Amino acid sequence: MKIAVLPGDGIGPEIVAQAAKVLDALKSDGLHIETEYAHLGGAGYDAAGDPFPAATENLVKASDAVLLGAVGGYQYDALPRAMRPEQGLLRIRKSLNLFANLRPAMVYPELVNASSLKPELVSGLDILILRELTGDIYFGQPRGIRTLESGERQGFDTMHYSESEIRRVAHVGFKSAMKRSYKLCSVDKANVLDTSMFWREIVTDVARDYPEVVLSHMYVDNAAMQLVRAPKQFDVILTGNIFGDILSDEASMLTGSIGMLPSASLDENNKGLYEPCHGSAPDIAGQDIANPLATILSVAMMMRYTFAREDVAQRIEGAVRSVLQQGLRTGDIFEAGMQKVGCTAMGDAVVAA
Amino acid sequence: MKIAVLPGDGIGPEIVAQAAKVLDALKSDGLHIETEYAHLGGAGYDAAGDPFPAATENLVKASDAVLLGAVGGYQYDALPRAMRPEQGLLRIRKSLNLFANLRPAMVYPELVNASSLKPELVSGLDILILRELTGDIYFGQPRGIRTLESGERQGFDTMHYSESEIRRVAHVGFKSAMKRSYKLCSVDKANVLDTSMFWREIVTDVARDYPEVVLSHMYVDNAAMQLVRAPKQFDVILTGNIFGDILSDEASMLTGSIGMLPSASLDENNKGLYEPCHGSAPDIAGQDIANPLATILSVAMMMRYTFAREDVAQRIEGAVRSVLQQGLRTGDIFEAGMQKVGCTAMGDAVVAA
Numbered sequence A, B: 001m002k003i004a005v006l007p008g009d010g011i012g013p014e015i016v017a018q019a020a021k022v023l024d025a026l027k028s029d030g031l032h033i034e035t036e037y038a039h040l041g042g043a044g045y046d047a048a049g050d051p052f053p054a055a056t057e058n059l060v061k062a063s064d065a066v067l068l069g070a071v072g073g074y075q076y077d078a079l080p081r082a083m084r085p086e087q088g089l090l091r092i093r094k095s096l097n098l099f100a101n102l103r104p105a106m107v108y109p110e111l112v113n114a115s116s117l118k119p120e121l122v123s124g125l126d127i128l129i130l131r132e133l134t135g136d137i138y139f140g141q142p143r144g145i146r147t148l149e150s151g152e153r154q155g156f157d158t159m160h161y162s163e164s165e166i167r168r169v170a171h172v173g174f175k176s177a178m179k180r181s182y183k184l185c186s187v188d189k190a191n192v193l194d195t196s197m198f199w200r201e202i203v204t205d206v207a208r209d210y211p212e213v214v215l216s217h218m219y220v221d222n223a224a225m226q227l228v229r230a231p232k233q234f235d236v237i238l239t240g241n242i243f244g245d246i247l248s249d250e251a252s253m254l255t256g257s258i259g260m261l262p263s264a265s266l267d268e269n270n271k272g273l274y275e276p277c278h279g280s281a282p283d284i285a286g287q288d289i290a291n292p293l294a295t296i297l298s299v300a301m302m303m304r305y306t307f308a309r310e311d312v313a314q315r316i317e318g319a320v321r322s323v324l325q326q327g328l329r330t331g332d333i334f335e336a337g338m339q340k341v342g343c344t345a346m347g348d349a350v351v352a353a
């Protein structure tokens, strides 16, 4: 298991250090894990003048999986767009062809009170949002700022999806649904967008290969509402890059414990990049108070998807559940009666468990 | 006051009938109101083979304001897109140049328990979402389904905003902020989209005319999260057509009482179309159980924005508050201990109040 580790910016290095302890523990137990570190985001810019340095690209291409902390920091805000941390993220996704982004939104029984929503609406919540990650308006050409014949300027972008792009992510969606509740909800804006009309046509066609799965379609505005109204109606949600960006963030915040949510971004062969759903939180960086559990759970996803080691994945997830049951909490998920711990202590507790 | 009334589909005719009673009451009290009815959406297709018939276009162009119920129904789902009810909506917006869509999301003290969110997070909530309504990827050309050189098909759309389109809606946003809390949050995806980068540049430029207003910028994915986490941090949110579609629906559902929320869509001269935020609810149409209050409150917005009659607007809003205080509730906002009433009875109660 050759794993590239990219700590990134802000709290990235701290949380990744805890996940690295988990990898070390697995290594002592006999897994053949090799890790190598490189820079991404602001760290890449600082080290090599590029948010996705060539050395990083070479390393991740030669690895089986990538573990990422998070990218971004105020000190990079004034840089030209091509040098900003998030460009590192967009470029690594594209370079590795990581088209399938899996973002689970689930509520741990121990943390049900952390949600903004009433407990009965979210207790037991377990949604998988599958977001297409290398197409759509994120990468469509042409784009830019142009001068119209009238002399005034106009900003513009192109949304597009080809048949093969939709097909491959739809297959991932239906396969995920087959492992869960046989329900797939595809989200688009087919009443307005041609891209969405085409998306719906192709997803409907792929559905014929999965007669056991019940496919439904929902408009994105309605999905944004239904997630608030009754999130448990959903199981797997399949959607494009920009709608997935918005809905997966909304869904993760519904759980109230975004510090607990991992994600996976996979290519055609299950090579993947694994990272927490939350950001680099520069305001709390370096204070040893960040929650490392989403990053540790990202290692579990890595074991499940890239290395097909469901047993190891469950062992990690079990350890996380156990520290929650012990009452350990970082600040973001703390409530009265629990024991507040820092990032390092939480990582140690998971390793012990 | 020449008002075009478009009942539309589903519950549209029932709820508009209650709003019409309010208009009649105002007429008896001396307002010079003239109403004329026409078809939009499915009703337009049924009557004239077109979701936005020429007769309707002529009427709304000759009117000062438009009162709309809602459009859409299952029986139109199989029609080609150009004939579907929502095309009537898109075309009337474009035809009247209704670029500024005001969608308040507020929680009435009497209805705070109706929200999915914990009461302390939403009590006193009062957000105004200002959505640009005639530009963006909704109307951008080129768009369609094309065959690539590789032989495979691709769906595509164009997002764009010109400087003048951004400027005029930004002015509406800053002016709204001047009447409220002097806070404007502009939402975009400037870390990815060129359209958004340009949007941010122009909004920032317009801000110089309003030094009293504190302008902030937020990415749309973060906005979708922050609305769930702490909605009261917002006052006026300014955003484009597609992001506004998603965020305004999310925000309205946060209140738990979407049956209470009106909206206004204005042109440069405050001519406007007024309609409830909710849809045509075909499943409950014809049963006299729909909530007419959002439509009645849309009349209040009409009095405020198109006719500059703040006094009349407040009178209508006061009557609605009073029926809530009397304990009257339609099914969608009912809770134990209150008195359940139908659509007609609710309309009568508002007129009486």
Ligand SMILES: CC(C)[C@H](C(=O)O)[C@@H](O)C(=O)O
Binding pocket: A086, A089, A090, A245, B191, B192, B221
């Ligand atoms: C940082 C940004 C470019 C990125 C995205 O929009 O994809 C982020 O929001 C995410 O969801 O991973």
Ligand SMILES: CC(C)[C@H](C(=O)O)[C@@H](O)C(=O)O
Binding pocket: A191, A192, A221, B086, B089, B090, B245
């Ligand atoms: C029906 C649809 C075209 C419309 C839109 O997307 O604008 C609706 O969702 C709305 O928000 O008024």
